[in-house]
């Protein structure tokens with residue numbers, strides 16, 4: 001690249017700072033000038049406190065160790081998510097979606113085969129919690145990092161304070177040479193071909209660049225408002241469009257998992273940080289008003305009236321294209337599925353990383369725009385399908401919300417429909433994912449955990465503890481001895 005390329009990132013939420021850091025780190029050797037513009041009048045969304053294991057790769061990429069960022073962001077480790085009360089089937093009232101460990105490969109084929117066999121025989125199949133190390137770690141509040149003498153790797157995610165993480169990332173980005181400007185953009189100037197040239201404030205201050213990254217949150221200031229890229233709504237399949245949040249105090253022990261509890265019109269998250277729990281109720285405003293949702297969450301958390309709640313609106317769906325002309329959308333501006341599997345930052349990370357590769361391969365032109373759009377759209381649609389599967393397979397009948405979700409089974413995508421058919425016929429979901437080339441979005445074990453965890457068997461029996469299962473249990477219990485108490489690992493005194 002001969003001339004110095006100038007890139008403007010619009011928005012200083014987690015998406016903006018992560019994107020700026022990924023670009024600045026990846027293109028250190030090139031003459032790229034990265035400026036981030038954030039408004040002091042429009043606040044960041046201020047939620048988003050759980051991650052997938054991908055976030056670990058982000059910190060590795062920007063060369064920041066856990067010992068530096070975790071204490072600054074009140075961060076904890078995450079082994080996976082417990083889903084409570086999503087199913088009413090006896091024996092399946094809750095299940096755990098684990099992050100995988102190398103040890104899991106020992107029993108995963110057995111687990112898959114047991115699922116296939118029980119479906120074909122119309123008997124009750126296994127509960128997923130028995131087969132994965134992470135569920136044992138989470139059940140005992142253990143951190144997912146093994147002692148030195150135990151040579152099996154576990155993947156894990158994190159919980160963190162969103163506000164503190166934003167501040168931490170900003171500091172790091174500025175150190176890497178990203179220029180930060182405080183301004184509120186009111187107007188966008190384009191050339192005759194419709195390419196963005198300049199961002200202008202109310203006072204006429206203007207900022208020009210060769211390429212723009214829209215990280216302006218749900219406002220989607222550049223992609224949707226200025227370039228007119230269409231937003232495709234997922235609201236017919238994903239009914240939740242609102243959230244109410246509270247912080248609550250921390251107990252003595254620090255769990256190493258997120259809790260997702262189904263309530264009457266949505267679900268509530270509980271996320272452990274080092275100093276508090278973050279809680280929120282994601283619900284459908286067509287089924288509950290804000291006041292009733294707030295009251296239901298208060299009762300669920302057993303908190304009094306004096307504590308103030310925060311209410312939020314969410315827009316579920318994605319843009320038709322993520323890269324249009326000389327602009328890219330990353331973060332809430334590109335779309336949002338819903339926070340059930342805490343995947344939003346994974347999409348941010350993948351979007352920025354794949355853009356870096358393709359923009360560089362195209363010699364800093366838009367040559368690979370179509371390939372990019374296809375990849376990112378597939379990623380977001382794949383996540384959407386996995387999340388939709390939670391709703392359409394629920395067995396609750398206690399509110400119109402859960403019944404309406406259940407009715408959506410006939411409206412799912414062809415891709416999800418084929419996966420569910422595979423499960424019902426007791427054939428390999430792994431083969432189906434490979435056929436559809438989507439095994440890297442949610443791998444087979446995640447689908448088996450979800451469907452078996454919801455009790456999707458043709459039998460009302462409760463799973464029994466066979467000798468084989470008791471042995472697996474004993475094996476994982478003894479493996480767990482190689483892991484430390486979560487609070488101790490985090491260096492937080494009891």
Ligand SMILES: Cc1cc2nc3c(=O)[nH]c(=O)nc-3n(C[C@H](O)[C@H](O)[C@H](O)COP(=O)(O)OP(=O)(O)OC[C@H]3O[C@@H](n4cnc5c(N)ncnc54)[C@H](O)[C@@H]3O)c2cc1C
Pocket residue numbers: 010011012013014015016037038039040041042043044045046047048049050051162183184185186215216217218219221243280282312313314330331332333339342343344345346
């Ligand atoms: C209820 C809920 C729960 C969530 N939970 C999770 C979770 O557990 N895990 C997860 O990964 N994600 C979660 N998310 C998503 C996560 O919060 C976001 O993906 C993440 O915070 C990134 O947001 P953002 O940076 O795109 O947008 P924002 O945080 O909204 O930032 C937008 C930025 O753009 C700036 N801006 C906007 N307009 C202008 C303008 N005109 N001029 C200048 N600047 C402007 C603002 O000042 C701000 O800096 C959740 C979201 C919701 C709604």
